[in-house]
Amino acid sequence: MKFFLVCALEPSANLHLREVLKAYKKEYKEFDLIGIYDESLCEEFNLKSKPLYSSHEFSAMGFIEVLPLIFKAKKAIKELVNLSLTQKIDAILCIDSPAFNIPFAKALKKANSKVKRIYYILPQVWAWKKGRIPIIENHFDILASILPFDEKFFSKSIYVGHPLLDEIKEFKNQDDINNILSKKDDEKIIAFLPGSRKSEIKRLMPIFKDLSIKFKGKKILCVPEFNLKRLNLYGDVSEFEIQTNAPKVLKYVDFAFICSGTATLEAALVGTPFVLAYKAKAIDIFIAKLFVKLKHIGLANIFLDFAGKNELNPEFLQEQVSVENLYQAYLKYDYKAFFDKVSFLKEYLQFASAKNLAKILYEIK
Known part of the structure; x- marks a missing residue:
């Protein structure tokens, strides 16, 4: 059974994570999680572990509302890095939320964590902060893109498809x-x-x-x-x-x-x-x-x-x-x-x- 450390801070990230876990369970059976995600996933997938933090603790909108969460985020990053060093984790999956996941990846590298890091739903560097591109490519092992045009900006991104095509079950005919x-x-x-x-x-x-x-x-x-x-x-x-x-x-x-x-x-x-x-x-x-x-x-x-x-x-x-x-x-x-x-x-x-x-x-x- 594989054990994954997951960072899914946003409601949308948890919706996407749920579909990935469904697909994993169907194809490869057992797994367990630790990290930051919606606690409802524990019962749905019969997980043995509970999240270190609930994703609801990090929900915010805009630059001003994010400020109070900075200290909590720093504490969470420190704890997550420690988990990567002290527990047998097969992979780290970071979903969206660059304000958290990029500093987390930097902290992992600084601590010399050997766990492979996957970034799913890449930061929108095509909109702003193109300077993050080399940082992201240097701190993550796999860049799983959901946008066909990400490859114009990231040299090692892999287009895996779009999550909404999993989540939407019916389309207008x-x-x-x-x-x-x-x-x-x-x-x-x-x-x-x-x-x-x-x-x-x-x-x-x-x-x-x-x-x-x-x-x-x-x-x-x-x-x-x-x-x-x-x-x-x-x-x-x-x-x-x-x-x-x-x-x-x-x-x-x-x-x-x-x-x-x-x-x-x-x-x-x-x-x-x-x-x-x-x-x-x-x-x-x-x-x-x-x-x-x-x-x-x-x-x-x-x-x-x-x-x-x-x-x-x-x-x-x-x-x-x-x-x-x-x-x-x-x-x-x-x-x-x-x-x-x-x-x-x-x-x-x-x-x-x-x-x-x-x-x-x-x-x-």
Whole structure:
């Protein structure tokens, strides 16, 4: 049985980790974990060990909210390095979260840890901080990429596929598309996905609630399962049907308004027409603009930029996020262009990643 040290700090990282563990269990049977991950994985996979830290302890958004976690992160890194030196660990799997995983990899190398290090979901050096490239390549043994264009920046990256192609079980077919195109506006089912973090919800939900009044059909508010116990974050939700499974919701609805994030790429791959809306703290946007030089912030649009294609969906940022702007974008939506680009996007990403990463974990020496 193999024993892996895992660092999965974000909710999305744990979703991706879950699919990798499913694939590993199916193909190679037993394993155990230690590190930072969602404790729900312990029961689901019958793990003997518990996480050193729950991933929920490290959830934050933006530059300001991260600051209080710095001391906890330094303590965690020290403990994880010690585990790599004192326990028989077969591999270290770091998922996303460069602010934690790069210092962790540096500390491992400094401590002369011999355990092989895998970086899954590489930092977005194509957006900013290209200076991290040699640091990452010098401190990790395997770079498991989920983006076809990572190879333009990392000399030793391996494209393993995209995790959302594991996690999304149903996609819209031609009948679904025809149904969307034939429906009248007052028949359409509209989804609202205002994000998962308190700050995202606080900024977008008032606008989404006012926007929802313009629609006469069914309206679904999609919230993460871990937010069900704190629906008060969303204010008055009596106008909405509450759902938690984003891929299923996106397969079911005809149109969606989505906070920037993984859900926008989910919508694109499922084939649900959508508009992206994003509001953040002014200081975070100011800092981001100093360093990030991209035409778009939505993942699907970024992918199409690299492929030399026009944007898939409209994006509204900061003061542009208004009821009128979002509603007009809905009324003027180019459905044909959207569905054409969805087909291209699936071809571009090629295949899912979990099985390929599980194979790397199993074969690592």
